[in-house]
Amino acid sequence: MLVKLPVEEFSRVLGSNSPAPGGGSVAALSGALGANLVSMVCSLSIGKKDYESFDNELAEALELAQTLSEGLLKRVDLDAEAFNSVMAAFKMTKQTEEEKKSRSEAIQAGFKEAVQSPLGIARECLDVLRLANKLLGKSNTNALSDLGVASLQAYAGLEGAIMNVKINIPSIKDTNFVSETSLEVSALLEEGTRVGNNIYQYVSENIT
Amino acid sequence: MLVKLPVEEFSRVLGSNSPAPGGGSVAALSGALGANLVSMVCSLSIGKKDYESFDNELAEALELAQTLSEGLLKRVDLDAEAFNSVMAAFKMTKQTEEEKKSRSEAIQAGFKEAVQSPLGIARECLDVLRLANKLLGKSNTNALSDLGVASLQAYAGLEGAIMNVKINIPSIKDTNFVSETSLEVSALLEEGTRVGNNIYQYVSENIT
Numbered sequence: 443m444l445v446k447l448p449v450e451e452f453s454r455v456l457g458s459n460s461p462a463p464g465g466g467s468v469a470a471l472s473g474a475l476g477a478n479l480v481s482m483v484c485s486l487s488i489g490k491k492d493y494e495s496f497d498n499e500l501a502e503a504l505e506l507a508q509t510l511s512e513g514l515l516k517r518v519d520l521d522a523e524a525f526n527s528v529m530a531a532f533k534m535t536k537q538t539e540e541e542k543k544s545r546s547e548a549i550q551a552g553f554k555e556a557v558q559s560p561l562g563i564a565r566e567c568l569d570v571l572r573l574a575n576k577l578l579g580k581s582n583t584n585a586l587s588d589l590g591v592a593s594l595q596a597y598a599g600l601e602g603a604i605m606n607v608k609i610n611i612p613s614i615k616d617t618n619f620v621s622e623t624s625l626e627v628s629a630l631l632e633e634g635t636r637v638g639n640n641i642y643q644y645v646s647e648n649i650t
Numbered sequence: 651m652l653v654k655l656p657v658e659e660f661s662r663v664l665g666s667n668s669p670a671p672g673g674g675s676v677a678a679l680s681g682a683l684g685a686n687l688v689s690m691v692c693s694l695s696i697g698k699k700d701y702e703s704f705d706n707e708l709a710e711a712l713e714l715a716q717t718l719s720e721g722l723l724k725r726v727d728l729d730a731e732a733f734n735s736v737m738a739a740f741k742m743t744k745q746t747e748e749e750k751k752s753r754s755e756a757i758q759a760g761f762k763e764a765v766q767s768p769l770g771i772a773r774e775c776l777d778v779l780r781l782a783n784k785l786l787g788k789s790n791t792n793a794l795s796d797l798g799v800a801s802l803q804a805y806a807g808l809e810g811a812i813m814n815v816k817i818n819i820p821s822i823k824d825t826n827f828v829s830e831t832s833l834e835v836s837a838l839l840e841e842g843t844r845v846g847n848n849i850y851q852y853v854s855e856n857i858t
Contacts, residue, residue, distance in 0.1 A: 445658040450723055452657050453682055457689035457719060461792075464690060465799030468683050472803060474661055475676050481665035482672060511665060515658055584669075587817040591673030591810035595680060598806035602799035608857045609795040649816045 444522060445515050462529075466521035466560045466606040473567035473599035474514035479592035480507040480574050487581040496580040503573055510570050514599075517563050521606075524559040528552035553613045557623060560606035564630050567603060570596035571637045578644045590645035597638040604631060652730060653723050670737075674729035674768045674814040678722045681775035681807035685719035687800035688782050695789040704788040711781055718778050722807075725771050729814075732767040736760035761821045765831060768814035772838050775811060778804035779845045786852045798853035805846040812839060 444452060444463055456463055484504035487493045493500065531548035535541050574593045581589060604627055614620055652660060652671055664671055692712035695701045701708065739756035743749050782801045789797060812835055822828055 445661075446656050448654050449657055449660050449679070449726070450653040453653075453686050453719060453723060456683065457686035457693075457716065459690070459693035461690070461694060461796075464793070465687060465796040468687060468799050468803060471657070471683065472680065472806070475664065475679065478661050478665035479673060479676060482667070482669070485665075485667035486669060508665065511661060515661060518657070585672070587810075587813040588669075588673040590813040591676050591806075594806040594810045594813075595676060598680070598799075598802040602795075602802045605795040605798040605802075605853060605857060612858055645813060649813060650820055 444519050462522040462525040463518065464522075464525065465602055466525070466563065467518045469560065469567070469599045469602035469606065470514045470517035470521055470563045471599075472595045472602065473563060473570055474511045474518070476567070476570045476574070476592040476594075476596035476599065477507045477511035477514060479588045479595070480570060480577065481511065483577060483581050483585045483589050483592065486585045487577075490582060493580060493582065499576070499580065503577060506573055507570070510566055510573070514563065514566050514570075517559065517566070521559045521563065524552075524555045528556050549613075550615060553610050554616070554619065556610045557607050557614065557619075560603040560610075561623065561626065564600050564603035564607070564627075564634075567596045567599035568630055568634050568637075571600070571634055571641070575637050575641055578641065583648070586645055586649055590641065590649070593638055593641040593645070597634060600630065600634045600638075652727050670730040670733040671726065672730075672733065673810055674733070674771065675726045677768065677775070677807045677810035677814065678725035678729055678771045679807075680803045680810065681771060681778055682719045682722035682726070684775070684778045684782070684800040684802075684804035684807065685715045685722060687796045687803070688715040688778060688785065689719065691785060691789050691793045691797050691800065694793045695785075698790060701788060701790065707784070707788065711785060714781055715778070718774055718781070722771065722774050722778075725767065725774070729767045729771065732760075732763045736764050757821075758823060761818050762824070762827065764818045765815050765822065765827075768811040768818075769831065769834065772808050772811035772815070772835075772842075775804045775808035776838055776842050776845075779808070779842055779849070783845050783849055786849065791856070794853055794857055798849065798857070801846055801849040801853070805842060808838065808842045808846075 481504055484500045488500045531552040534545040536545045692708045696708045739760040742753040744753045
């Protein structure tokens with residue numbers, strides 16, 4: 443498992459000439475790091491006098507941030523596996539008509555997974571952004587830069603995941619799947635940009 | 651060392667109630683992941699017929715990307731240490747006038763380091779962006795989304811590092827240091843935004 447590797451070893455494997463893990467796994471990790479920073483900000487706020495009226499909300503946010511981090515860390519490995527199944531499908535034999543059909547179906551199934559995987563990453567990165575947004579004005583101001591970095595990481599994860607959706611979409615023949623995915627991509631980007639900008643503006647205005 | 655921890659353990663430590671590692675370390679890691687993806691894109695392009703006229707440039711870029719990744723990974727730990735020295739300075743005794751003076755000097759030195767550390771991260775993230783920008787049109791188009799994610803990670807690292815500069819700047823009394831730093835921050839952000847937008851636009855136009 444990739445997430446069992448030491449950070450510096452993960453970094454080395456990522457930089458190697460193997461296409462997986464690649465951008466999709468990095469997008470998932472970026473979202474997870476964002477969720478971890480949200481957890482830290484909650485932990486540095488809970489039980490502090492200035493924020494005691496938000497203690498319940500902060501405790502709920504902490505739990506959700508931990509769940510999001512765990513989910514996104516799983517997706518670091520899942521995304522590399524999704525890429526590898528496409529590659530495996532391309533290597534299937536194609537001598538007979540039946541083999542050609544099976545191979546073609548496996549390739550299509552592989553590409554759908556290679557779209558659904560980053561789409562799932564993008565959804566969860568948006569959840570991290572929504573959560574960070576809720577904590578504005580309700581969490582430790584000493585950790586405001588951490589909340590800002592959480593948002594930047596989640597937004598980079600969202601955008602990065604969507605680049606991975608877009609590079610695989612043209613290979614998919616199922617037009618319903620393509621149009622539904624494109625609609626969702628637009629909605630995710632629209633909300634992500636709006637929420638990300640809101641956090642960025644709040645942090646910029648309140649950080650100095 | 652933080653980068654010796656397994657990814658999932660680093661993630662857990664980051665999410666804990668300790669303020670270090672925090673956003674600065676994440677910004678450094680984000681830049682390192684960007685540099686790793688640049689390495690991967692170079693490795694997936696070198697020796698390929700379509701890009702053979704760029705082989706020398708790609709080999710140089712690969713080497714620089716690896717150096718940037720190593721430097722930024724070191725900064726993951728250095729940034730946590732910079733934060734801890736500020737905290738240590740605050741805990742110094744302040745009974746006598748001399749102790750007060752020493753403590754105050756140590757706090758100022760600590761805050762300068764807590765500004766210079768993320769400033770260094772921001773500079774190296776900009777170097778990753780510049781490098782990714784040079785590879786547009788000269789690297790494997792199958793890895794275009796990876797080059798896009800590299801840029802997003804480096805840009806998030808740059809912006810995140812600058813948030814860490816900005817949260818510490820108000821504590822510094824040396825006005826020359828403050829004005830020089832503010833000028834550099836503006837220059838880094840200006841170029842980073844310009845280069846990041848250029849890569850984003852290229853990737854968006856060529857990905858589908």
